[in-house]
Amino acid sequence: MINVETSSGGHSTPLQPSLRKWISIAPFVLDRKCSAWDNEAKWLPLSGEICKKSFLKFARYLYPTVICLLMIQLYHVYKSYEGSSAALSDITFTIAKGEFVFLTGPSGAGKTTLLKIVFGIERPTEGQIIVDGRNQSRINNRGVSLLRRKVGFVFQDFKLLPKKTVYENVALALEVIGVSPGEVRSKVQRILSYVGLRHRANFKPLSLSGGEQQRVAIARALVKQPAILLADEPTGNLDPELANSIVELFRDVNAMGTTVLMATHDKTLIERFGRRRIALDRGRIIG
Amino acid sequence: MGRSYSLLYILLESVRNIRDNGLTTIVTIVTIGFSLAIFTLFLLVSINISTVIQKWGEQIQVVVYLKDGIPRNEVGRLRKIISNVDGVDKVDYISKESALNILKRELKGYKGVLDAMVDNPLPLSFEVKINESYRSTDKIRYIVSKLEKLEWVDDMQYGREWVERFAGLLKFVELFTLVVGVFLTVAVVFIVSNTVKLAVYARKSEIEITRLIGASNLYIKSPFFVEGVFEGLVGGFMAAGLILLGVKIMSMNVPAMFLHLVAMPVRPLVLLCGLVVAGISFGVVGSMVSLGRFLKV
Ligand SMILES: Nc1ncnc2c1ncn2[C@@H]1O[C@H](COP(=O)(O)OP(=O)(O)O)[C@@H](O)[C@H]1O
Ligand SMILES: [Mg+2]
Numbered sequence: 074m075i076n077v078e079t080s081s082g083g084h085s086t087p088l089q090p091s092l093r094k095w096i097s098i099a100p101f102v103l104d105r106k107c108s109a110w111d112n113e114a115k116w117l118p119l120s121g122e123i124c125k126k127s128f129l130k131f132a133r134y135l136y137p138t139v140i141c142l143l144m145i146q147l148y149h150v151y152k153s154y155e156g157s158s159a160a161l162s163d164i165t166f167t168i169a170k171g172e173f174v175f176l177t178g179p180s181g182a183g184k185t186t187l188l189k190i191v192f193g194i195e196r197p198t199e200g201q202i203i204v205d206g207r208n209q210s211r212i213n214n215r216g217v218s219l220l221r222r223k224v225g226f227v228f229q230d231f232k233l234l235p236k237k238t239v240y241e242n243v244a245l246a247l248e249v250i251g252v253s254p255g256e257v258r259s260k261v262q263r264i265l266s267y268v269g270l271r272h273r274a275n276f277k278p279l280s281l282s283g284g285e286q287q288r289v290a291i292a293r294a295l296v297k298q299p300a301i302l303l304a305d306e307p308t309g310n311l312d313p314e315l316a317n318s319i320v321e322l323f324r325d326v327n328a329m330g331t332t333v334l335m336a337t338h339d340k341t342l343i344e345r346f347g348r349r350r351i352a353l354d355r356g357r358i359i360g
Numbered sequence: 361m362g363r364s365y366s367l368l369y370i371l372l373e374s375v376r377n378i379r380d381n382g383l384t385t386i387v388t389i390v391t392i393g394f395s396l397a398i399f400t401l402f403l404l405v406s407i408n409i410s411t412v413i414q415k416w417g418e419q420i421q422v423v424v425y426l427k428d429g430i431p432r433n434e435v436g437r438l439r440k441i442i443s444n445v446d447g448v449d450k451v452d453y454i455s456k457e458s459a460l461n462i463l464k465r466e467l468k469g470y471k472g473v474l475d476a477m478v479d480n481p482l483p484l485s486f487e488v489k490i491n492e493s494y495r496s497t498d499k500i501r502y503i504v505s506k507l508e509k510l511e512w513v514d515d516m517q518y519g520r521e522w523v524e525r526f527a528g529l530l531k532f533v534e535l536f537t538l539v540v541g542v543f544l545t546v547a548v549v550f551i552v553s554n555t556v557k558l559a560v561y562a563r564k565s566e567i568e569i570t571r572l573i574g575a576s577n578l579y580i581k582s583p584f585f586v587e588g589v590f591e592g593l594v595g596g597f598m599a600a601g602l603i604l605l606g607v608k609i610m611s612m613n614v615p616a617m618f619l620h621l622v623a624m625p626v627r628p629l630v631l632l633c634g635l636v637v638a639g640i641s642f643g644v645v646g647s648m649v650s651l652g653r654f655l656k657v
Contacts, residue, residue: 194572214577215577218574218575218577219574228572233569234569234570245573246574248369249573249575249576251365251366253365254365297574
C-alpha cells in the first residue's frame, strides 16, 4: 500500500528507519484509516485493540511534528488526461526533507505526469498534494510561481530558450526571482563551471550537443539552490559515464540539503546508487 | 530585494526582445502606423465633407416676393407672421435698394445695363432661412404652402431641385460615411489585433518556459507592456507623419476649390497626441489580451 524503502546503503538519508515508518503512517492517521495499523504498524512491539486505539491517538498528536519533516506528500492522487485512461491511480507516498528518491518504471508508467503534478504543471483529477507544507490543490497563479522558485525541474526535453545564450538561459532562473545582478553573475558562473560548461557560456543552446544541453538544463534547475530538485530522465541522452557523473552531481546537491526526486528507467544507475525507489507501472505504485 | 531588480530585468528584457524580434516589431509598428493613418485620413475627409454640406444647407432659403404697394406697417406685421411659421429660423427683409445693390455687386461687369435703368424694378422681398430639420422637399413645400396663403405675398422662389439634390446628397454622404467608417474600424481593429496577437503567439513557448522557471505573471507581462507602448508610440508618430505627408501631397495637387476637404480641423500637436494614445492602446491592449491565454494556471 505504501511504499517505503529505506536503502541499505543510505548513510546520507537523514532519517532513522523508525522515523520513516512513522512518517509513512502519518497520511493514514490523518485519514483515520485503521488499515494503517493492520498493514504498517506491525513492527511496533504492541498488539490488541486497546493498543491500536492509543496508538492512533498518539499518532495523531505526533502528526504535526512529523509533517514538518516532509517535503512532498501525495495522498490518493489520481490523474486522467482527457480522452485517455488513467495516467495515475491512487498514488500515495511521502518524501522527507533531504531524501534522494528514484522514480522508476517503464515508458508510459506515469513518471512525467507525477513530476508535473508535483510541479503544478498538471492538476490532479483527485487527491491531495502537499509540497513543503503547502497544499497544491488550492493553489493559485501566484502560488504556482512561488512554488517554482524553490523547486528546480530538469525537463526531459530541456525547455531551453533558443534565442538566449547558455549564460542567459541559466541567469533567467535567477532574474525572475529578482536576485541582484552581481549575485546573478557569480552564481551563474559558478554553476556553469560546476557542470563543466563555462566555455560554452556564450553559445546558443541549439549549437550544443544533447548532453551539453542536458547539463544547461540541470544548471538552470540548480542555480537557484532549490529546496527540491525534480529531474525527468536527466540521464536519458547521456552515455553511461556522463550519466554517472550527473547522478553524482545530484548526490552532492542532495548532501547539501536539496530533496531530489529523479525519474529514470536506468536499472544499473539505480542499483549503483542504491537509494530509495518508488516504482510505477501503468499509473500505480508497485513497490 | 526582488522588486527593484525586477524592474531593471524587465526593462533589459524588453530591450532584448525588441532587438531579437526586430522584424516582428517593425511589422507591428508599420501596421499600427498605416492603419491609424488611413483611418484618420478617412475621418478627416468625412468631417470636412460634412462641414461643407452643413454650410450648403445653410444656404437653403425661400425668397418671398411681396406685391408692390405694400404699406410699411404691413411689412413688419408680415415679417412677424412668417417668423412664427414652423420651421422658419430667420427672416431677413430685403428692401428695393438693397436688392439693387446686391444685383449691382453680382453684375459688376455689366454696370452699363443697370445705369440705363431709370426706375428700380426690383420687388420687396423676405429671405426666409429654414431650420435644419426642415431641409427636405416635403417639409419645405409645407412651409411654402403656408406662406402662399398670406396676404401681400406675390411669388416665391426656393430652388426645388436644389433642395431635392441636397437632401439626397446629405443622405448619401451620411450613409456612405457610416458604412465605410464601420468597415474601416472593423478592418483596422482586426488587422492590428491580429498582428499583435501573432507577435505574442510567436513567443508562446518562450512565455511558457519563463513561467515554468518561476516567473510571476507580472514579470512575463511587463516586457510585452513596454514593447506595446514602444510600438504604439513609434506607430503613432509614423501615422502622424504619413497624414501630414498625405495632406501636403494632396494640397499640392488638388484644385484650390477642394482644398478645404483636406484641411486639418485640429492642431498638429493634438493630432500627434491622439494618434500616439490610440497607437499605444492598440499595442498594449492587443498584447495583454493575447497574453491572457497563456497565463492561466
Ligand atoms: N498530455 C497528455 N495527454 C494525454 N495523455 C497523456 C498526456 N501525457 C501523458 N499521457 C499519457 O499518460 C500516460 C503516462 O505518461 P507519462 O507520464 O509521460 O509516462 P512516463 O513519463 O513514465 O513515460 C501515458 O499513457 C501517456 O500516453
Ligand atoms: Mg516521461
